[in-house]
Amino acid sequence: ECPLCLLPQPPEAFPSLASCSHRSCRACLQQYLRLAVSESRVPASCPHCPAALLPSDVHRLLPEPALRDKYEEFLLRRLLVADPGTRWCPAPDCSYAVFAHGCAECPRLTCGREGCGTEFCYHCRQPWHPDGPCAPAPTLATPTAQLAQPEELAHGEALAQAEAEDIKVCPRCSAFIMKINDGSCNRMNCTVCGCLFCWLCLREISDVHFLSPSGCTFWGKRPWSRTRRILWQLGMVLGAPMVISLAAGVAVPVITIGIPIYMGRKVLAGGPGSRRSSLSRCQQCLSVTSSVLLSLFVSPIITALTVGIGVPLVLTYVYGTVVLSLCR
Helix, strand or coil: CCCCCCCCCCHHHCCCCCCCCCCCCHHHHHHHHHHHHHCCCCCCECCCCCCECCHHHHHHHCCCHHHHHHHHHHHHHHHHHCCCCEEECCCCCCCCEEECCCCCCCCEEECCCCCCCCEEECCCCCECCCCCCCCCCCCCCCHHHHHCCHHHHHHHHHHHHHHHHHEEECCCCCCEEECCCCCCECEEECCCCCCEEECCCCCECCCCHHHCCCCCCCECCCCCCHHHHHHHHHHHHHHHHHHHHHHHHHHHHHHHHHHHHHHHHHHHHCCCCCCHHHCCHHHHHHHHHHHHHHHHHHHHHHHHHHHHHHHHHHHHHHHHHHHHHHHC
């Protein structure tokens, strides 16, 4: 039975995939790949897991030559967009890519496509402007806003501002990213180049970005103000000893006592496939007692490691990163 269409199929209707061991019928895989390519979700992953399908499997499953060519084009574009030295020709109806490594000092680029030859700027990616600085990025407002009445213009500006808050540009590949700015997760992943960036400050981030005193929060619509950020950092510096002492005072007895209790209950309850039912009552008591005694020896070591590693890390962060941020 195919797990996608839930219809019984002969064994030969389930093609094997080189990326994983999941199986689906050929008709479902073909329809899945048609939708993925038409929606530019390339590289396509397995319908059942995040494993990316190999191009050989995609070519084998896609019957239409046009879709196979489109798949190859999307793969190439994903590769070029992820390259920081690639620039795209801004001329209409021209999608030619220019490899511009080392062209920052001499930013005048020329499209090499036959019949185009458009000259544009390496930095702002706009038509070449020899007599002026780089133009600012175009706004999301429509040209018809210039013909509107003052009250209509104000309303249009408000709508444009709302749209600008919901549509931003990837800091690496300049692709438009849309998000409902409702205070949900601000950790964004560009589907074009795979860049991880912060929705609030539009900077490429690491896993500790939202722990840094930058004012960006994991949830929220806007970064914290400078006053609020300074007050929070001062509170962290002044209150860190008390909070750390309180957390350590609670964690030490909880870990020391909780691990033996947990292990005793775990051994007493048993689990699927356990041999508890075949043991006598004396053997069960001996097994529980030995596990508790062993945990009593191990739990102080775990407690010491947790406190000995966790407390210095927190102190280093508070009195290192936070203090440096305050001094700046």
